[in-house]
Amino acid sequence: MIKTNRFPVIPIVGLFAFNEHGELLLLQRHSEDLGGGQWGTPGGRIDPGEEAYAAIQREVYEETAIEDLKLTMLGSHLIHMPHGTVHMTSYTANISSDTNILLDPDEHHAYAWFKLEGLLEEDNILWGIPTILRDFGLFSDFDNDPTLADGSSLELLK
Numbered sequence: 001m002i003k004t005n006r007f008p009v010i011p012i013v014g015l016f017a018f019n020e021h022g023e024l025l026l027l028q029r030h031s032e033d034l035g036g037g038q039w040g041t042p043g044g045r046i047d048p049g050e051e052a053y054a055a056i057q058r059e060v061y062e063e064t065a066i067e068d069l070k071l072t073m074l075g076s077h078l079i080h081m082p083h084g085t086v087h088m089t090s091y092t093a094n095i096s097s098d099t100n101i102l103l104d105p106d107e108h109h110a111y112a113w114f115k116l117e118g119l120l121e122e123d124n125i126l127w128g129i130p131t132i133l134r135d136f137g138l139f140s141d142f143d144n145d146p147t148l149a150d151g152s153s154l155e156l157l158k
Contacts, residue, residue: 027041040129056091064111082150082152097113125147135154
Protein backbone atom coordinates (compact mmCIF):
# COMPACT_ATOMS: atom_id res chain seq x y z
CA MET A 1 0.00 0.00 0.00
CA ILE A 2 1.35 3.43 -0.98
CA LYS A 3 1.55 6.15 1.69
CA THR A 4 1.13 9.85 1.09
CA ASN A 5 1.60 12.36 3.90
CA ARG A 6 0.47 10.54 7.04
CA PHE A 7 -2.27 8.37 5.50
CA PRO A 8 -1.96 5.20 3.41
CA VAL A 9 -3.41 5.50 -0.10
CA ILE A 10 -6.42 3.19 -0.36
CA PRO A 11 -7.07 1.57 -3.76
CA ILE A 12 -10.71 1.83 -4.83
CA VAL A 13 -12.86 1.48 -7.95
CA GLY A 14 -15.86 3.49 -9.12
CA LEU A 15 -18.46 3.03 -11.86
CA PHE A 16 -19.85 5.93 -13.87
CA ALA A 17 -23.01 4.27 -15.21
CA PHE A 18 -25.26 6.11 -17.66
CA ASN A 19 -28.78 5.31 -18.82
CA GLU A 20 -30.28 5.83 -22.27
CA HIS A 21 -31.08 9.46 -21.35
CA GLY A 22 -27.46 10.27 -20.47
CA GLU A 23 -28.25 10.38 -16.75
CA LEU A 24 -25.68 9.23 -14.17
CA LEU A 25 -26.52 6.55 -11.60
CA LEU A 26 -25.56 7.56 -8.06
CA LEU A 27 -26.14 5.77 -4.76
CA GLN A 28 -26.83 7.55 -1.46
CA ARG A 29 -24.32 6.32 1.10
CA HIS A 30 -25.57 4.94 4.40
CA SER A 31 -25.76 7.70 7.02
CA GLU A 32 -23.37 5.86 9.36
CA ASP A 33 -20.60 5.51 6.72
CA LEU A 34 -17.87 8.01 5.89
CA GLY A 35 -19.55 10.51 3.59
CA GLY A 36 -22.90 9.33 4.95
CA GLY A 37 -25.94 10.73 3.15
CA GLN A 38 -23.88 11.83 0.16
CA TRP A 39 -24.39 10.57 -3.39
CA GLY A 40 -21.57 8.57 -4.99
CA THR A 41 -20.85 6.07 -7.68
CA PRO A 42 -21.17 2.33 -7.16
CA GLY A 43 -17.77 1.01 -6.13
CA GLY A 44 -15.44 0.51 -3.21
CA ARG A 45 -12.17 -0.89 -1.99
CA ILE A 46 -10.03 -3.25 -3.99
CA ASP A 47 -9.27 -6.31 -1.85
CA PRO A 48 -5.61 -7.34 -1.40
CA GLY A 49 -4.49 -9.32 -4.44
CA GLU A 50 -7.63 -8.41 -6.40
CA GLU A 51 -7.46 -6.79 -9.84
CA ALA A 52 -9.38 -3.53 -10.35
CA TYR A 53 -11.64 -5.05 -13.04
CA ALA A 54 -12.66 -7.92 -10.73
CA ALA A 55 -13.20 -5.44 -7.88
CA ILE A 56 -15.57 -3.21 -9.88
CA GLN A 57 -17.61 -6.21 -10.99
CA ARG A 58 -17.82 -7.47 -7.40
CA GLU A 59 -18.63 -4.05 -5.90
CA VAL A 60 -21.34 -3.25 -8.45
CA TYR A 61 -22.97 -6.62 -7.86
CA GLU A 62 -22.76 -6.29 -4.04
CA GLU A 63 -24.19 -2.77 -4.08
CA THR A 64 -26.83 -2.99 -6.84
CA ALA A 65 -27.28 -6.70 -7.75
CA ILE A 66 -26.38 -5.79 -11.35
CA GLU A 67 -24.05 -8.22 -13.09
CA ASP A 68 -22.61 -8.93 -16.51
CA LEU A 69 -22.01 -5.28 -17.42
CA LYS A 70 -19.85 -4.33 -20.37
CA LEU A 71 -17.31 -2.16 -18.53
CA THR A 72 -14.79 0.24 -20.07
CA MET A 73 -11.88 1.53 -17.99
CA LEU A 74 -11.61 5.32 -18.05
CA GLY A 75 -8.40 5.81 -16.03
CA SER A 76 -7.44 6.74 -12.51
CA HIS A 77 -7.07 9.63 -10.06
CA LEU A 78 -5.60 10.28 -6.67
CA ILE A 79 -8.31 11.89 -4.58
CA HIS A 80 -6.88 13.80 -1.62
CA MET A 81 -9.48 14.42 1.11
CA PRO A 82 -9.11 15.76 4.65
CA HIS A 83 -9.39 12.24 6.08
CA GLY A 84 -7.07 10.50 3.58
CA THR A 85 -6.22 9.70 -0.01
CA VAL A 86 -7.62 7.10 -2.39
CA HIS A 87 -6.35 5.86 -5.72
CA MET A 88 -9.57 5.48 -7.74
CA THR A 89 -9.72 3.48 -10.94
CA SER A 90 -12.84 4.55 -12.83
CA TYR A 91 -14.99 2.56 -15.23
CA THR A 92 -18.04 3.39 -17.29
CA ALA A 93 -21.00 1.34 -18.50
CA ASN A 94 -24.48 1.80 -19.93
CA ILE A 95 -27.43 0.62 -17.85
CA SER A 96 -31.07 0.86 -18.85
CA SER A 97 -33.12 3.12 -16.58
CA ASP A 98 -35.57 0.26 -16.06
CA THR A 99 -32.88 -2.10 -14.72
CA ASN A 100 -33.89 -3.65 -11.42
CA ILE A 101 -31.49 -2.18 -8.85
CA LEU A 102 -31.46 -3.88 -5.46
CA LEU A 103 -29.49 -1.91 -2.86
CA ASP A 104 -27.71 -3.40 0.13
CA PRO A 105 -29.45 -1.48 2.97
CA ASP A 106 -26.31 -1.74 5.11
CA GLU A 107 -24.42 0.34 2.51
CA HIS A 108 -26.92 2.65 0.76
CA HIS A 109 -30.26 4.32 1.44
CA ALA A 110 -31.34 5.11 -2.13
CA TYR A 111 -30.35 5.40 -5.76
CA ALA A 112 -31.20 8.01 -8.37
CA TRP A 113 -30.43 9.00 -11.93
CA PHE A 114 -28.87 12.49 -12.09
CA LYS A 115 -28.88 14.81 -15.10
CA LEU A 116 -25.33 15.99 -15.75
CA GLU A 117 -26.48 19.54 -16.54
CA GLY A 118 -27.52 20.05 -12.91
CA LEU A 119 -24.79 18.06 -11.18
CA LEU A 120 -22.81 21.12 -10.02
CA GLU A 121 -25.92 22.49 -8.28
CA GLU A 122 -26.77 19.26 -6.47
CA ASP A 123 -26.15 19.00 -2.75
CA ASN A 124 -24.32 16.08 -1.20
CA ILE A 125 -22.33 14.80 -4.18
CA LEU A 126 -19.18 12.93 -3.13
CA TRP A 127 -15.69 14.34 -3.54
CA GLY A 128 -14.68 15.14 -7.09
CA ILE A 129 -17.33 13.38 -9.16
CA PRO A 130 -17.81 16.38 -11.51
CA THR A 131 -14.03 16.77 -11.93
CA ILE A 132 -13.55 13.07 -12.68
CA LEU A 133 -16.31 13.21 -15.30
CA ARG A 134 -14.72 16.33 -16.86
CA ASP A 135 -11.23 14.80 -16.86
CA PHE A 136 -12.52 11.84 -18.88
CA GLY A 137 -14.47 14.02 -21.33
CA LEU A 138 -17.89 13.02 -19.99
CA PHE A 139 -18.82 16.46 -18.60
CA SER A 140 -18.41 19.98 -19.94
CA ASP A 141 -15.73 22.29 -18.58
CA PHE A 142 -16.44 24.39 -15.48
CA ASP A 143 -14.52 26.72 -13.18
CA ASN A 144 -15.25 25.34 -9.73
CA ASP A 145 -16.15 21.89 -8.40
CA PRO A 146 -18.30 22.49 -5.29
CA THR A 147 -17.68 18.92 -4.11
CA LEU A 148 -14.09 19.96 -3.37
CA ALA A 149 -15.02 22.94 -1.15
CA ASP A 150 -13.58 21.20 1.93
CA GLY A 151 -10.07 21.53 0.48
CA SER A 152 -10.06 18.14 -1.26
CA SER A 153 -8.25 17.86 -4.59
CA LEU A 154 -7.84 15.44 -7.46
CA GLU A 155 -4.81 14.43 -9.45
CA LEU A 156 -5.42 12.75 -12.83
CA LEU A 157 -2.96 9.87 -13.23
CA LYS A 158 -3.99 8.36 -16.56
